[in-house]
Each structure stands twice: as C-alpha cells, then as structure tokens.
Amino acid sequence: MALPDDTERADDPADGGRRVAPAVSAPTARTAWSITFLVMILQTINFADKAVLGIVARPLSEDLGLSNADIGLLGSAFYVLFVITGLVGGFIADRVRIVWVLLALALLWSLVQIPVLLVGTFTALIVSRVLLGAAEGPAGALNNVAVFGWFPKSKRGLPSAVVSSGTSLSKILMAPALTVIVAAYGWKAAFWTLMIVGLVWAAVWLVVGKDGPYSVSSARQVARSGAPDGNVTRVSFLRIAALPTFWGGVLGMFAIYGMVAVILTWLPSYFEQGLGFSRVDSGLLFALPSVTGMASMLLVSFITDRLAGRGMTVRVSRGMVSVVALFACGVMLASIPLVHSAWLAVFLVVAGYGAGVASYPLMNVAVAHISPERQVASTLGVFTALFSTSGILAPWLTGHLVDAATTPAQGYTTAFQIFGVVAIIGAVVMALTVDPERDRARIAAIDTLTSADDRS
Template sequence: MSIDKVRPVQTSVVDEPRESRIRAWSVTLVLVLLNVINWADKAVLGLVAQPLAQELGLTASQIGLVGSGFFLTFAVSGFFAGLLNKWMTLRGLMVLLSLAWAATMLPMVVVASFSVLMVARLALGMAEGPSSALVHTAVYSWHPPQKRGLPGAWIASGASLAKIAVAPALAVVVATWGWRAAFVTLAAVGAAWCGLWLVAWSEGPYIDRRPSRTAAPEKETEPQPTVRWTRIFRTPSFLGGAVAMFSVYALVSTVLTWLPSYFEVGLGYSRLQAGTMFGFPSIVGMVAMIVSTSLSDRLLDRGASSRLLRGVLPGTGLLICGLAMVALPFIGTPALAVGVVSVGYGIGAIVIPLFNAAISQICPPRQLAGTLGVFLALMSLGGLVAPYLTGVIVDAASSPAEGYASAFQVFGVTAVVASLIALLTVNPERDARRVLG
C-alpha cells in the first residue's frame, strides 16, 4: 500500500487546485523565511568567531566546543518534535520557538564571556532542535508526497539564503557596529516574524491529524492508520538515510562554525571578504537543490522510480561532495580551494531535501512529525562532533590553512563512506510497502 492511499484528501483541494497551490506556496514561503532566521542564528557564531576570540581570548578548540555544544542540545531536543506536535498546535509552537530563539541572542549583548556564550548557544540548540521536523510537517501538510521534493528544497534553502543574503549583511553589521549588533539584529527579526506567521498559517489537507468536530458524520475522514515506530526506524531507507544525513550535517556544522575563519585565517582573505564569500557554497547548494528536486518531483509525478530519484540521485551527490573534500589539502591556490569547497558542499546539499522527502514517503501521515523528528535528530548528531573536532585539528596543525584543509578532508572521507551506504540501502518504494502494507 502506498502512502497516497492512506492520506485524507479534501474534496476542495481537488476542486480548486489553483487556490490550493497559491495557499500552499504562500505558507511554504513564510516557513522558508523562518528557516532563514533559524540558520542565521546558527551562522552568526561563524561570522563573529574571530572578533569574539580576540576580545575574549578564546582558542579554536573553545570556539569549536561552543559550536558542538549547540548541536548537542539541538540533537537531544529534536527527538521531542513529535511529542510537542501532540501537545500544541503548530501555530502556537512556531511562535514559542521563534521567541525563544530571539531571547537566546541577548545574553551575550549584556554580559560577554565564554560561559555566557556557551549557555546561550546551548539554549538556542534546545529551542531550535524540534523546528526542522515541525517546519517540514507544516509544509508537507500542503503538498502531496510525490511533490514534496521542491518545497523541501526551498525549506533547506533557508540555510543557503541565510548565508547568501543574511550573512554578508551581518558581516557588514559586525564590521561597522561590532559583533553585539549582529545578535541584537537577529533577536529583533525573530520576534517580528511571529506576526507574519499568525496571519499566514492554517493546516493543509495532506496531514490532517483529526476529523473536524463540526463536520457532518458522512463527511468525516476515516481514522488514519498508525504502525509501530520500530517498523519505520528499522527500514533500510531510514537507517541508510540517517547515516548519509549524519555525514552531511557534520560538514554543514563545520561550514557554519568555521568556514569564514578558514577563508580569513587559512586562505588569507579579509574579514569582510570572508563574510561575503560565506555564501558561495550556499549559492551552489541552492541551485543544486532546486534543480534536482524540481526534476525529481516532475518525474515522480509521471511514475518514475523514487528509488532512483530519492535514493541514487542524492547518494551520488554526496559521493561527489566527499571526493571534493578529500582533494582539498592538495589544492594550493586560495581561489581554487574556495571553488572546490563551494561546488562540493553545494552538490552534497541535495541529500537533505531528497532524503527528507523519501522518509515522508515511508510513514503514515499521523506519524510524520515524530518520524522526521527522530530522523533529523540523528542527522544533527553530526554537528555534535564536527565543530569541536575541527577546532582540535586546527590547534594541532602546523598552520591554520593546513588544519582547516585536513578537517574538511576527514569529513570528506566520512561522506564517501556514507554515500556508498545510502546508495545500497535507500529505497522508499520498497520500504513504504514494508511499513504500510
């Protein structure tokens, strides 16, 4: 049985496709904006790492420890996305989370110290952990399973947009008014988003968790099926996809925490140049994600294999990414090193929306938030290890340039191994039959 056969589809969605599509993409774009803010909150540490280190006397290992600390609480809280989705509506949850993110930006403005920085980033990780699964759940409620690649790519592109548009602006803010101004700016933007959300949000037809209390009995939807959680989590697609996402997120967290420092200290660019170039990998990633998901959604809608488009395609992208990172220490030209990091990282980014869409295909709609919460929490464990390990490698290296290149190479090898596992295991069609059949 495919997941399309168990989802409730409201008649109005079929009768008014244009209105439904406009509404769906309006809600999607509001959530993309939230994800931009989410990733800007993450990326700000990388942008202020060097001025913070100079003002507070921090080592690379300490900065890396702060980055890893964020991903510790981020991973732990991600497991509770499904539970939170049962306790509260998505409308209230998103407001609560956004205000919490804004609040965590302010302690460092008042009291700047390593301890305060660590506590604030731990709190931010705790507040942001459930958000990715909840954002995807909200977006997927407006898009059928075979068309979730492209909206998922736009959600994942929140990271790219944050680094393409927001990071250069924050770099100017830091260069002009100091690093504290960047934290204040992000706090204000996060609080302002809540008003837009309260106006825009309503739940879509594809993840309708409970029948309407006001609906006539003959119009009520049938109760949605559920399965044992272990039946989902033990599928090869879930396990192989989680391994691949772990390796991707190790690289993502390293880029967030260390890429501007690599460009500045390792390759010799100015601080403003490094902040501006921070967006280069994300430009490639955004283009790659939108092109790959548009193609896969179109072909899936015509009956193509999701094994090929949501398994082999992203697995191959991750393999290319890993090989690019492995080659980095052998590149002596700074501009070429920037290009290799950008292209490799960008192509590897297609894993995120395509594997998220694949996982949404193998679980009942009622269990989507919980499934994605666990899946993305396992992914974020890569961020727990990578930033601190990078700082240790850089401190131990003979030069910053050598240390950063060696760290990227380590994560490249990890990505190559993970890509091979994913290529052998991820098959949403097969596992949807196992789980739902």
C-alpha cells in the same frame, strides 16, 4: 506559482489502494506557496542563528581571548540539546497544531539571545548557544512538516527544497549583512539583529500561519472522526526506525551534516586564516557555498518532482539522486588537501557544499514517504535529530585539528578531507539501504496484521 495538478492519484499499497486526494483550488495553491515562502524565511533565520558564530568568531576570540578550541566548543555546544529537543519536538507536533509549534520556536530563538546581550562573557555565550540549540532542535524537520501539509506526496520535493534554500539565503543575504553590521557596530550587534528579526517573523506568523489540508492535524481529525481514508493509521515508531530507508538515510545525512556544521562555524576563519583573504572578504565569500547549495536544491528537487510525477520510483528520484549528490560532495572535499591554489580550494568547498546539501530535501521526502501521515512530524523529527548529532562533534574536532596542526591551513584541509571521506562512505551506505517503496509496503503490511489482530 501554482500546484501542477489539482488532484493526486496514487496506487500505493500503504494507502489502501487507488485513491484521489482532495482537489486543490487556485486560492489554496496560492496559500500553499505563501506559507512555503514564509516558512523558508523562518529557515533563513534558523540558519543565520547558527552561522552568526562563524561571522563573529575572529572578533569574538580577539575580544574575549578565546582559542580555536574554545570557538569550536561554542559551535558544538549548540548541538548538545539540539538533538534531544529534535527527538521530542516531532512527537509533540504529532499532537499539537504545527502552526503553534513554529510560533513558540521562533519566540524562543529570539529570547535566548538575551544572555549574550546582557553579559557577553564566554560562559554567557555557552549558555545562550545551548539554549538556542534546544529551541532550534525541532525546526529543520517541523518546517518541512508545516509545508508538507499543503502538498500531496508526489509534489513535495520542490516545496521542501524552497524551505531548505533558506539555509542558503541565510548566508547569501544575512551573512554579508551581519558581517557589515559586526564591522561597524561590534559582534553583539549581530545578536541584536537576529533577535529583532525573529520577533518580527513571529508577529507575522501569528496573523497568517495556518495548517494545510494534508497536515498532521488534518490526518488526526480524520482518524478521530472514524471516517476511512485509506491511509495507514499508526504503527510503533520503532518499526519505522528499523527500516533500512530510515537508518540508512540517518547515516548518510550524518555524514553531510557534520560538514555543514563545520562550514557554519569555521568557513570564514578558513578563508581568513587558511587561505589569506581579508576579514571582510572572508565574510562575503561565506555566501558562495550557499549560492550553489540553493541552486542545486531547487533544480534537483524540481527535476525529481517531475520524474516522480511521470512514474519514476521514489528510490531513484529521491534516494539514488541523493547518493550521487553525497558522493560528489565527498570527492570534492577529500581533494582539498591536494590543491595549492586558494581559489581552487574555494571552488572545491563551494561546489562540494552545493552538491551535498541537494540531498537534504530529497531525503526528507523519502523518509516522509515511509511514514503514516499522522506520524510524519515525529518521524522527520527523530530522523533530523539523529543525523544532527554529527554537529556536536564536527566543529569541536575541527578546532582541535587547527590548534594541533603546524599551520591553520593544514588543520582546516585535514578536517575537510576527513569529512569528505565520511561523506563517500555515507553515500555507499545510502545506495545499499534506501528504498522508500519497499519500506512503505512493509509499514502497510504491519498495519494490516495489527488490524487483523485487533479484529480477532
């Protein structure tokens, strides 16, 4: 696959008027997509580390005598430091080459599995999940930053979707494989597998990983050289965070991320306890939402890239499409308590998840659009960290709802209904706030005033 255009021409007030991006040669295009697919594999490992808890939840609870609330606590523990390191990681990546940041994260993911493998107690699991969350906190944003460095702004939707599809591949490919491994060798074998896979990826990345021509490090080098490139230089991050596109996007993605965290932690248990499927079948069904999720992310992002290339505004091609996807997800999840067929409930979860996650790559592109190039890493890092806070509450809340309900099925469906309503509210908020062109112009105006003050 090659980049659609060799150049990008942009009439953007925040970029200082009309400019031409560097030409992209065929070898560079091949490298760009090679890096993209390698980062997608890292994203696959990232979400497999999250999803493994859902896969081992039942054998783990039986082996260690854990309640549903305990499993929910393990799911939520992952996000305790996840949010903090997500906030910090982006600012580090503004100053350190992204290739080294991703290498360090992959190594940390692998090493923090050791407490589980050596001890295997509930306390060790808590410690390991907290440390794993800390290591993976910056990953979602920085994986996109690494790929954005190889593509101009108008072509970033599809690459972002390819990276995000790693979340789906983790459940389509790795979840069934881990399910079989757990059935054959026990729940610890899943953690061994993930540690080894992470180390192998790190070794490959050490050899082939590199920063792209549109990367944060490239923008930083241009700024240091003093050569004018027409870009906004740097503004206070608080100015960016105050823009409606940023905080409206945070609220919308907060709504959907809680649902994703619950799916990762509880979906196999819901299929087994709530809908009556066998343990192996539940592990295999765990992949179905990811099939629709990957298909919707790739298709919607490809279409919106084409629309953006033909002049459609970022507000419509990224923002409003995300609104529709999030609203559809909310309606389907909120409808689950109203159905009485197990397969219809599976359909609503699968289709709802697929619709909702299509908004992820689009909102990453929309938020990156309002940020100066030198601050894309920190902007996306904070953006991801803030909406990820819903992952702290959602799995724990679901566990308590299941324990408190008359039947497990009732507890799960109540949880899905709550997250569906929250998703609908998030879609409405995004419809009223997300406008990347307007907010990018505001950033340009701030930079212009700052430059004028410096000259005076």
